Amino acid sequence: MLFIAVIHERLVEKFPSHIIKTERSLGDSVVWIPKDGAKGFFSTLKADSELSFDFLVSLTAVDWLDSRETRFELVYHLMSHKTKQRLRVKIDIPEIKPEAESVTSLWSSANFLEREVFDMYGIKFEGHPDLRRILLYDEFEGHPLRKDFPVQGKQPRIQMLHPEVRNTAVDMRRASLVSINPRRASNGG
Numbered sequence: 490m491l492f493i494a495v496i497h498e499r500l501v502e503k504f505p506s507h508i509i510k511t512e513r514s515l516g517d518s519v520v521w522i523p524k525d526g527a528k529g530f531f532s533t534l535k536a537d538s539e540l541s542f543d544f545l546v547s548l549t550a551v552d553w554l555d556s557r558e559t560r561f562e563l564v565y566h567l568m569s570h571k572t573k574q575r576l577r578v579k580i581d582i583p584e585i586k587p588e589a590e591s592v593t594s595l596w597s598s599a600n601f602l603e604r605e606v607f608d609m610y611g612i613k614f615e616g617h618p619d620l621r622r623i624l625l626y627d628e629f630e631g632h633p634l635r636k637d638f639p640v641q642g643k644q645p646r647i648q649m650l651h652p653e654v655r656n657t658a659v660d661m662r663r664a665s666l667v668s669i670n671p672r673r674a675s676n677g678g
Contacts, residue, residue, distance in 0.1 A: 496574060499540060504530060519577040527580055528590040528616075534567065534576070535595055542567040542576055545596035548603065550582070550610045554636040560584035561612060565592075582612055591617040609634040 496518045497511050507530055509521040522530055534542040546566040553560055559581035567576045582589060591614035593599045603614040604623040611632035614620055622629065628647050631638050 496540070496576065503533065503537070503540075514577070517575045517577050519579065521579045521581070524580050524582060524589055528592060528595070531565070531578070531592050531595055534578075541569045541571040543570055544568045545592070545598050545602070546575070548592075548599060548606060550606045550612055550634075552610060552634065552636045557581075561587055561610065563589055563606070563612065587612040588615055589613075590615050591620075593617055608632070611635065 497513075500508055500511065500518075500520055504522075507522055507526060509523060511521075512519045534540055544567065546568050548563065548565050551562045551564060553562065561582035561584065563580045563582055565578040565580075567578065568574070569576075580589060587610070589612060591599065591603055593603065593614075594616070600618070601623065603617055604620060606612050607614065607617075607620055608622045608624050609632055621627070625633075626647060628645050630644060631642070
């Protein structure tokens with residue numbers, strides 16, 4: 490079984506020029522890689538028999554706004570079923586033209602996750618088979634998880650696909666109430 494220190498060694502061995510930085514955090518191995526060539530890096534992580542990171546657990550983004558030089562950071566959480574180890578891969582994404590390579594051809598679960606990141610943060614994934622909004626309607630303006638999103642802003646109204654029909658409750662007719670014991674009602678008790 491590979492342990493975190495061994496994973497670090499193997500990654501630095503296999504990708505000497507591709508890994509920017511490594512660390513251990515919360516029991517996981519964490520690596521930072523450049524945006525260019527990321528798909529090749531992930532492909533090797535998955536195919537390598539020793540590492541075998543065959544499961545994309547999650548993919549999300551972080552908006553650092555003015556806290557860092559590069560505004561966005563993509564965070565991939567990977568797991569190896571073979572070794573039971575986890576790996577967190579981080580990629581810095583610039584604010585101007587925020588794009589990354591899609592990994593949907595490696596992990597089908599990336600399809601939904603990349604669409605969610607696109608919808609919420611506006612980061613585009615090159616090569617994604619169906620990159621469109623998934624949580625919000627198409628006319629929605631902006632990306633609500635960006636830190637500069639106007640919370641009090643108004644969104645455009647959209648035309649209803651199926652306009653409402655007249656409320657049928659107004660047209661309902663009720664039968665007159667039925668008296669259970671007509672004699673008692675007329676005798677007063």
